[in-house]
Amino acid sequence: MKSSQQANSFNPSYYVGIGASAGGLEALQAFFRTMPKDTGMTFIVIQHLSPDYKSMMDELLARCTDMSISIATEGMVVKSDHIYLIPPRYNLMIFHGNLYLEKHNVQKSNHLPIDVFFRSLAVDQGKKAVAVVMSGTGSDGTLGIRSIKEAGGMIMVQDEGSAKFDGMPKSSISTGLVDYILPPEKMAEELLNYTRHPFIQKSKSMEVNMPQNMDTLAKVNLILRDYSGIDFSYYKENTIARRLERRVSINKCQKLEDYLEFLVESDKEKDVLYRELLIGVTSFFRDVDAFQCLRKEVIKKLVKEKSIRIWSAGCSTGEEIYTLAMLCLEEKQKINADCEVKIFATDIDRHSLDVASQGFYPDSILSDVHPELLAKYFTKVENGYQVKEEVRKMVVFATHNLLKDPPFSKLNLMVCRNLFIYLKPSMQQKILNMFYYSLSPGGYLFMGNSESLGEMSEGFDTINSKWKIYRYKKGFQAPIMNEMKALEPQKQGQVKGWTPDTDQRKTKQINGFGDSIIQAVLPPSVVVDGQDHIVQVINNMNPFFEVKQGRFSQLLFHHLPSDLSIYVSGLLRRLRQGEEAMISENISELEGYPEEQTTIEGRKFLLENTPYYLISFRREPVRRVETKSLEIKTSVREALNQRIEDLEKELQVTRENLQATVEELETSNEELQSSNEELIASNEELQSTNEELQSVNEELYTVNSEYQLKIEQLTEANNDLNNLLNNTEVGAIYLDRKLCIRKITPMVTRITHIRESDIGRPIAHIATLSNYPELLTDIQQVMDALKSVEREISTENGTWFSRIRPYRTAYNAVEGVLITFVDISELKLAQADLDESRQKLKAAEERARSHKEDS
Structure with missing residues (x-):
């Protein structure tokens, strides 16, 4: 029982992985200088080390902390209140609390040991x-x-101002996850405050089923909805609770109610919490085996078609999208297929879409993308890689809310991975229902490893149950989708295009407007917005409308x-150009109304500074009028036809001019493309050289920092030695192997003829001591026999004891x-006095003995 308790005491409460590179030594020393030795945590330091250099980090850190410091070895058990250092030439990983080493791949010029360890730490310790x-x-x-x-x-990151090299801190901060x-x-101090917070220690927890907490969660969702336009009430309560517990502890609030008050006042915290809940963690070829299975079972078949439509919902920062695009290109080239691939990538987070559309990713993607694909589909740029245009032009990025916006249709492949794990089961089923109707017959669905079809399992055939690949099943009668309640963003800008749901407040106002018009006995009318979308229909518009086949618009x-x-x-165009009201009267000869005349009237009005347009229609039978009136109508028709003809001619001239301009641009573009390819090739070579130099420079900086500290220690030791020799009044002459x-x-x-200016001269060239002619002989004897020689020398200044011995190094050379x-x-004088006293004592003893014998 005692041994088990002792074993548990060694289990760390938290595992702190510390990544540092150039300039990181000073940061590490400052960190551990303020860290208590009994926190219960363990610290694993990952540095960029030169493979041929023996690091002295353990000695240097030992001056700043009382914690035990060890160089990691294969299978080492991690203990609390210990510091572990990565050895050179290895990557370090953790599994079930034990450290394991992986030798660097010599074929890779750029090693990323910090990413490797952080990923294994996330999987192992959660x-x-x-x-x-830190700095690097x-x-x-x-x-x-x-x-x-x-x-x-x-996540903690060193601020850019205190970092000697801000590359690594700046790159981490840019993710928005810190x-x-x-x-x-x-x-x-902040690390200890975080780990000791009651919510983190679980001495307290947020019980989501408690009424007061449910009310608080509802208030948080309301605040976020008003701030971002996204309703998080469809998220699982436990997911929101976990995120809130972290934010409560980080902001040092003791209760959820305290945090709610802070959230109301801080727009910055609203933005942080909003991003926390929308956290989209993805990577290239995430679950490599899953994508290999998708390529073999799905993409290989789809590229044989003339065109492919793929939709990825919740695409985050785009790594998964570009992975799909590269796989499609690889399969097309493999079978030389002439297939058009169009990928629709959507997400609710505008910031993530901006990152995805740029297609720029840091150097750390080297660990995820095969070097062959990296060279083929990426361009090396400063501090990272840019996805090439041939890949980016396959993808269309758009803001899209799955909970309310209409889906894409006629899809060959639907990809939605690791999104359902955050949503409530009822919402999952509604979205899966929508996906089913979006797929073409024979289309495929690709989901995350932790997700399932649930009630929709009867609508799909299973292609691979492990990697969640399914195929559309014909004949399945999915339940009718209920309308999903959601709000459009109010502060972030409106989503372009019509959506089935509109803001309830505006709808009520438009309805109110329609009611007042109806009371005024308007003819059949329609209200449209600035994008020509129907907002309100007034009275019977059926005689003027035609419901066409296909998806309703x-x-x-x-x-x-x-x-x-x-x-x-034409009427709407004039209204948008500034006219307040327009009317087109007595329109005849319309195909649907051969014996009738139509009058169209338009008016513009503003509602909360948003323009809307009221279009009214009236019909009446054609009246037989005098010839003069008919001539007027004929002239109106002729004028209209002439106007159309003029516009067509103007359009034709514009098209010809545009075509000429396009041809000139294409010619210039070809020349620029040729020059650009040469520049890219040169840039790639320079970038490769720069990477190698940067890596070497980083390692040299780390080595130099350690050497600098060692030099300071040696300077202190040399000063101590000089002070010791000077204050003990010992004369010492150091000779090298050449004497x-x-x-x-x-x-x-003071005792010889040697001066400071004689340093570097052979001692045989200097007359050192006139009363010690055996000096050179004794020195040579010591060099030959490697045994010490001792002598007493008398000089004008007194008597000296001389000792000549070999000078040995730490390795006994x-x-x-x-x-x-x-x-x-003084010792000689004291010895002489002692000898004289002894002689006097001896004489006295002899006299006493003689006197005794006489008596």
Whole structure:
């Protein structure tokens, strides 16, 4: 029983992975100088080390902390209150609390040990994982902190102002996932505050089923909805609760109610919480085996078709999208297929879509993308890689809310991975229902490893149950989708295009407007917005509308006859140009109304500074009028035809000019493309060389920092030695192996003829001591026999004790001769006095003995 308790005491409460590179030594020392030795945590330090250099980090850190420091070895058990250092030439990983080493791949020029360790730490320890990123160049650690965040861990990053090299901190901060940005000396306090918070220690927890907590969660969702336009009430309560517990502890609030008050006042915290809930962690070829299975079972078959439509919902920062695009290109090239691939990538987070559309990713993607694909589909740029245009042009990115926006249709492949794990089961089924109707017959569905079809399993055939690949099953009668309640963004801008749901407040106002018009006995009318979407229909519009086949559209011109659309389009154009009201009267000869005349009237009005347009239609039978009136109508028709003809001619001229311009641009573009390819080739070579130099420079900086500290220690030791020799008044002469003077102490100049200016000269060239002619002989004897020689020397200044011995290094190698002189004048005088006293005592004893014998 005692041994088990002792074993448990060694289990760390938290596992703190610390990534540092150039300039990281000072940061590490500042961090551990303020960290108590009994926190219960363990610290694993990952550095960029030169493979041929023996690091002295353990000795240097030992001066700043009382914790035990060890170099990691294969299978080492991690204990609390210990510091572990990565050895050179290896990547470090953790599995079930044990450390394991993996030798660097010599074929890779760029190693990312921090990302490798952070990812293994996230998988192994989950919520107990803490990632700390300190000074360094490049972007190592950026992908690793994403994994830590997804697993529920905490992220700390050194602030850019205190970092000697801000590349790694800046790259991590740009992800928006960092919890603390602090100088190293303040990290310890915040780390301890975080780990000791009751919510983190689980001495308290947020019971989501408690009424007061449910009310608070509802208020948080309301605040976020008003701020971002996204309703998080469809998310699982436990998911929201876990995120809230982290934010409560990070902001040092003791209760959820305290945090709610803070959230109301802080727009910054609203944005942070919004991003926390929308956290999208992805990577290239995430679950490599899953994508290999998708390529073999799905993409290989689809590229044989003339065209492919793929939709990826919740695409986050785009790594998964570009993975799909590369797989499609690879399969097309493999069978030389002429297949058009169009990928629709959507997400609710505008920031993530901006990152995805740029197609720029840090150097750390090297660990995820095969070198062959990297060279083929990426261009090396400063601090990262850019997806090539041939891949990016296959993808269309758009903001889309699955909970309310209409889906894409006629899809060959639907990809939605690791999104359902955040949503309530009822919402999952509604979205899967929507996916089913979006797929073409024979289309495929690709989901995440932790997700399932649930009630929709009867609508799909299973292609691979492990990697969640399914195929559309014909004949399945899915339940009718209920309308999903959601809100459009109010502060982030409106989503372009019509959506089935509109803001309830505006709808009520438009309805109110319609009611007042109806009371005024308007003819059949329609209200449209600035994008020609129907907002309100007043009275019976059936005589003027045509419901066409296909998916229903809210666009006005999809429901009007073609000839009537011409007049309505012109009227709306004039209203948008500034007219307040327009009317087109006595329109005849419309195809649908051969014996009738139509009058169209349009008015513009504003509602909360938003323009709306009221279009009214009236019909009446054609009246037989006098010839003069008919001539007027004929002239109106002729004028209209002439106007159309003029517009067509103008359009033709514009097209010809545009074509000429396009041809000129294409010619210039070809020349620029040729020059650009040459520049890209040169840039790639320079970039490769720069990467190698940067890596070497980073390692040299780390080595130089350690050497600098060692030099300071040696300087201190040398000063201590000089002070010792000077204050003990010992004369010392250091000779090298060639018997040249290497160093002397000040006392030597007082008893010999040697001066500071003689350093470097052979001792045989100097008359050192006239009363010690055996000096050179004794020195040579010591060099030959490697045994010490001792003599007493009398000088004008007194009597000296001389000792000549070999000068040995720390490895016991003889590197010269050391001659020391110790003043023994006082000792000689004392010896003489002692001898005289002894003689007097001896004489007295003899006299006493003689006197005794006489008596």
